[in-house]
Amino acid sequence: MKCxxxxxxxxxxxxGNIHESxxxxxxxxxxxxxxxxxxxxxxxxxxxxxxDNQIYELPEPLRNRLHQAIMNKCRAAKHGKSxx
Amino acid sequence: METIQKRAGEDVSDELALVQAAKKxxxxxxxxxxxxxxxxxFRIAQHITHNEEDAQDVVQDAxxxxxxxxxxxxxxxxxxxxxxxxxxxxxxxxxxxxRTEKTVSLDEDVETEDxxxxxxxxxxxxxxxxxxxxxxxxxxxxxxxxxxxxxxxxVFVLRDVEGLSTEETAExxxxxxxxxxxRLLRARxxxxxxxxxxFRSKKNGDSQR
Numbered sequence: 001m002k003c004x005x006x007x008x009x010x011x012x013x014x015x016g017n018i019h020e021s022x023x024x025x026x027x028x029x030x031x032x033x034x035x036x037x038x039x040x041x042x043x044x045x046x047x048x049x050x051x052d053n054q055i056y057e058l059p060e061p062l063r064n065r066l067h068q069a070i071m072n073k074c075r076a077a078k079h080g081k082s083x084x
Numbered sequence: 085m086e087t088i089q090k091r092a093g094e095d096v097s098d099e100l101a102l103v104q105a106a107k108k109x110x111x112x113x114x115x116x117x118x119x120x121x122x123x124x125x126f127r128i129a130q131h132i133t134h135n136e137e138d139a140q141d142v143v144q145d146a147x148x149x150x151x152x153x154x155x156x157x158x159x160x161x162x163x164x165x166x167x168x169x170x171x172x173x174x175x176x177x178x179x180x181x182x183r184t185e186k187t188v189s190l191d192e193d194v195e196t197e198d199x200x201x202x203x204x205x206x207x208x209x210x211x212x213x214x215x216x217x218x219x220x221x222x223x224x225x226x227x228x229x230x231x232x233x234x235x236x237x238x239v240f241v242l243r244d245v246e247g248l249s250t251e252e253t254a255e256x257x258x259x260x261x262x263x264x265x266x267r268l269l270r271a272r273x274x275x276x277x278x279x280x281x282x283f284r285s286k287k288n289g290d291s292q293r
Contacts, residue, residue: 007202011269015250035205039276042208042283046276047244049213054245055225056130058123062140066126070118070144074111074151 001029006036014044103163107154114154118147121164124246125171131241132175134230135182142178146171161255165248169256172238179234202277212283228278232271239264240271 006029012018013026030037058066099120105113122143129142149170150157157166213221229237242253243264254264 004201007273008269011265011272014272017250035202038205038207039202039273042280043272043276045208045212045283046272046279049279050225050229050240050245050275051247053213053218053221053225054127055222055229056127056139058126063122063126066122066140066143067115067118070147071111071115073144073148074114077148077152078109078111 001025003029003033003036006030006033007039010040010043014040014047099163100159103154103157103159106151107157114151117163121167122147124164125167128168128171128241128246129175129178131229131245132172132234132238133178133182135178138175138178138182142171142174145174149174161252165252165256168242168246168248172242172256176234176238202273206280206284208280208283209285212279215283224279224282228275231278232274236267236271236274239267240275243268244272 006026009018009022009026013023018026030040099117102113102117106117125146126139126143129139129146130136133139133142146167150167153170157163209215216224229240232240238257239253239259242248242256243250248256250261250264250268253259254261257264259267
């Protein structure tokens with residue numbers, strides 16, 4: 001297996017969404033290819049970092065304001081007024 | 085301080101009841117649905133628009149639209165999936181308005197192989213997150229993901245950050261499953277490549293920056 005072939009399967013490999021025989025081939029490639037091993041590990045880490053560090057949290061005061069605004073608009077819509 | 089957020093879309097049993105009640109005009113029930121998903125919708129909107137004001141508008145418009153169109157929600161998909169689809173459309177519209185001179189589409193940059201072939205293969209430090217303070221790390225992650233084309237980062241956010249399945253992501257973006265997979269792979273590899281310069285392990289006394 002070539003590195004480009006390994007890379008093509010990387011997403012399914014990381015997601016564990018892969019046929020057993022193909023997984024064995026990929027594992028075999030990883031065993032001797034240091035570069036692909038590094039790429040696989042750091043890609044995994046990339047996903048984990050974005051998953052674990054939510055970068056756009058909604059601050060509570062803003063959240064409350066948005067909630068209020070949404071419910072006002074819905075109430076107006078319910079009573080057939082304009083949404084503006 | 086950090087709480088483990090319940091993954092969106094769980095707890096479907098009572099959710100359907102909430103949706104049914106909201107359909108009949110129960111605003112309290114709808115308010116509960118807003119409360120359940122507003123953080124997710126805000127995050128997705130921020131990721132797509134890169135603009136907090138736009139993201140706030142998207143949150144309001146998406147929920148209002150959802151409320152007004154509840155009658156069309158058939159219950160074949162999860163309410164959250166249906167809601168995200170509305171929000172993604174709203175966010176892309178905002179993005180198009182901001183970048184009128186340039187058409188923004190989810191098909192953008194799909195043909196290029198740029199960034200898909202790893203160039204930077206140096207290993208990372210074992211705990212890259214600890215190299216930076218929380219706010220500095222946040223800035224790095226924002227700057228890095230903002231550099232991806234919208235079509236790539238939308239797929240990455242839905243799939244890897246919000247935890248939707250490939251099929252759900254495909255459905256809500258109107259893409260095929262192979263198209264989602266291909267974008268996801270490129271998004272992951274490009275992010276990895278860009279983060280490498282911050283997280284590379286320090287060897288031989290290299291200075292960090």
